[in-house]
Amino acid sequence: MTLPLMIFAAGKGTRMAPLTDVTPKPLIRVGGQTLLDRALHQGETAGVGPIVINTHHLGHQIRDHVAGRGIAISDESDLLLETGGGLRKALPLLGAGPVITMNPDVVWTGTNPIAALIDAWDDRMDALLMLVPLAQTHGRRGSGDFSLDPHARLIRKGDLVYGGAQIIRPDRLAEIAEDAFSLNRLWDLLIAGGSAYGLIHDGEWCDVGRPDCIPLAEALLDG
Numbered sequence: 001m002t003l004p005l006m007i008f009a010a011g012k013g014t015r016m017a018p019l020t021d022v023t024p025k026p027l028i029r030v031g032g033q034t035l036l037d038r039a040l041h042q043g044e045t046a047g048v049g050p051i052v053i054n055t056h057h058l059g060h061q062i063r064d065h066v067a068g069r070g071i072a073i074s075d076e077s078d079l080l081l082e083t084g085g086g087l088r089k090a091l092p093l094l095g096a097g098p099v100i101t102m103n104p105d106v107v108w109t110g111t112n113p114i115a116a117l118i119d120a121w122d123d124r125m126d127a128l129l130m131l132v133p134l135a136q137t138h139g140r141r142g143s144g145d146f147s148l149d150p151h152a153r154l155i156r157k158g159d160l161v162y163g164g165a166q167i168i169r170p171d172r173l174a175e176i177a178e179d180a181f182s183l184n185r186l187w188d189l190l191i192a193g194g195s196a197y198g199l200i201h202d203g204e205w206c207d208v209g210r211p212d213c214i215p216l217a218e219a220l221l222d223g
Contacts, residue, residue, distance in 0.1 A: 001118055003167065004094040005048040006101045007039050008083055010056035010076045013105075015209045024058040026104045027065060030214055031221045036065065039104040046114040048100055052093045054086045083183040088173040101183070103164030107217045110203015113165040117199060126195035127168040127187060131160040138206040138220055139213035146198055154187070154196040163205050 013025030020028075026036035036053075043051060054074040055062045063073055074090035081089055087101060098121070100114055113130045121128055134144045140161060147158025172189050190196035206217040 001121070002047060002049055003098055003100050003118065005043040005051045005114070006074075006087055006090055006094060006099055007036065007043070007051070007053045008086060008101065008103050009036060009062055010054040010059070010080055010086055012057045012080070016105075016211060019211055020057070022058075024055075024061055025209075027061055028208070028214070030107060030208055030217045034065070035104045035107075035208060036062065038107065039102050040066075040069075040071075042108075042112050042114050043100070043102065046112055046118060048114065050094065052090045054081075054090060056080045079180065081180045084173060084176065084181040084185055085179050087168075087170055087183065088176075091170055091173075094170075098167050098169050100165070100167050105208045106164045107206045107208060107221060108163070108201070108203060109205075109220060109223075110201060113163060113201060116201070117165060117167050120199050121167050124195070125167070125169075125197050126172075126190045126193070127154075127166060128197045128199055129154065129187075130163045130165040130201055131198045132163045132201045132205040134159045134161055136201070136204045137161050138204065138216045139210070140207050148198050148200075152197050152199070153194055154191050154198050156191065160198065160200065161205070163201055 009026040013020035016025050027034045052072045052074055054076050056076040059077055072093045144159040145162045146160045147155045176185050206220050208217045
């Protein structure tokens with residue numbers, strides 16, 4: 001199954017300041033490779049296509065970085081739309097049907113999360129989120145996001161952290177009136193309908209949202 005991939009690269013990266021004063025967070029290097037290239041490699045290895053990246057903060061740097069690689073840009077330079085609004089704007093570039101979305105500001109060990117999501121996806125699902133047990137996370141502040149019922153459906157609150165990768169059907173984005181909004185709004189609709197599921201990652205994961213997370217991520221990758 002070949003699915004399109006949307007990489008969210010439009011955020012301002014305020015937690016990563018001052019590094020993001022001059023460099024967009026997806027282009028920050030961890031272990032000698034940009035976060036964006038790590039995410040792209042996971043998608044390309046899993047056979048996704050087409051690939052779309054949204055841009056806002058220092059977006060010209062991201063556009064230049066991927067030039068000539070067959071990647072489409074969804075430009076949000078006029079208005080930052082958050083994850084939900086950003087996905088909705090990019091839909092003409094992604095095509096109809098389920099979409100993989102990925103946050104590039106994390107690193108993973110273990111199975112390629114995109115490949116694992118594709119293998120586990122089936123037609124009863126409207127969303128399948130990759131989740132990481134809190135004990136297997138690094139750089140994470142605060143509690144988890146979700147738990148799962150016996151059928152692997154999402155329940156709000158618990159010790160499972162959303163890892164920043166999912167497959168989701170975007171159809172119900174049309175029900176949300178705002179231009180800029182979080183994908184949490186769509187998740188809530190799908191959770192209420194019993195069609196949002198979770199898959200537990202088999203490796204470890206690091207949030208790379210702050211400067212102090214970079215050495216944590218590099219140590220995880222070196223381990």
